[in-house]
Amino acid sequence: MRISLILVASLSLVNGFVLQSSSLYPQTINGLSSKTRFAASTSEEEIALPTLDQLKSDSFIDQVGYASQYVPLLSQEDIDVADMIEAQLSHSDGIRGFFVSYLTGDSPSPADEEVIPAPLKAALESQKSSSDLISLTCMNVIMPTGMITMHTDEELSNNSKMTSKRGIIVAKALLAMNKESGNVEMLKQCQAILKVAKGEVDSEDEDVKYWIEFFSKWGYGDKEKENIAKAMEDLMQ
Template sequence: MSETGITFEQAIERTQDLIQKRENGIIEANQLQEEISGLVATENGARGFFVAYLTNNSSFPDQPSEAVLVALKTSPELVSELLVKNVAMSTAMAITHRRQDNESMAQSSDRVQQRSLNLIQHLKQQLAQEKAQRMRNSALTGEGEADIAFFQRWGYDQEQREAIAQQLEKIL
């Protein structure tokens, strides 16, 4: 199936398969790079890739390989937007899980947050910094139509917005 027609669910499955193949040494770095580049070329593919990659239980996503980084750089707009949103969402969800006394889920959210921040820092893309700055400002000031709509859609409260701003500061 071409990536242009890939569903979110198919992208998750494909990413899980790629991670397993890489860990088992049955896919070369250049093939991994090509596959990930194809996935992140579309919104469904990129969303599915990040869901599977950032939440994967293996250590592979903890230290992104050159193949992963090169692939992610092929779609800077989409990748930057999704990574910044992943920092925000995982930060807010860690707070929600801790409020519900679910430390296991909170730690999973913390891991997604750290992996997202790590990718942003490794990618060193100005676009991600600009998006992080914009979202951080919105979290602190309550201004900025797109980001405020994002916060409202997910129901983030003041504590969550402040925590999001604090994490996004690390990118700037």
């Protein structure tokens, strides 16, 4: 069966990225949440996981739903979902859909661990040089970090802080993979973001110009820029 999702009204999606103000809540089935059922059983009678073709081609909203079905399985050592994650990370809608589910799920979550789950590590390794993955991974640090101080509600601010922390863990892992392979593109993007956050702008640098426009678009002020700078310094350590 396919688990449908309720997009809670207070969840803000910007360009497919979560400005964390809530979570995606799966509908309950027979009195149990989908997360509980996933943890309890992995048989075909209980779960109808998406096909690789669906993961490679379906829409963003579908991708969010697909990821919500198997993200809880990441902590089960006898189940390998690396191929499924790799399929999602092969295109922009899949990347965004996967990380909406992975980064914003309720705790405890595999995303809270300092070391990313082995299936996600394998999938990131296979797609590590993707420009979409690099850019969107950076945004998954910037956007929730910016919202920590933009939210006036304490709970929403704390949710953004959680999403930011999870995003940094993923970004650190992806940056390390690219460094090891000699690909400097992600490091260049992180350095450009840090320059913009610190006000050290170079109008001739195309990467810097891109992130200047991005920061301006979402209205980041001095406090947001300060927090984003700290986040970028953290992940580049």
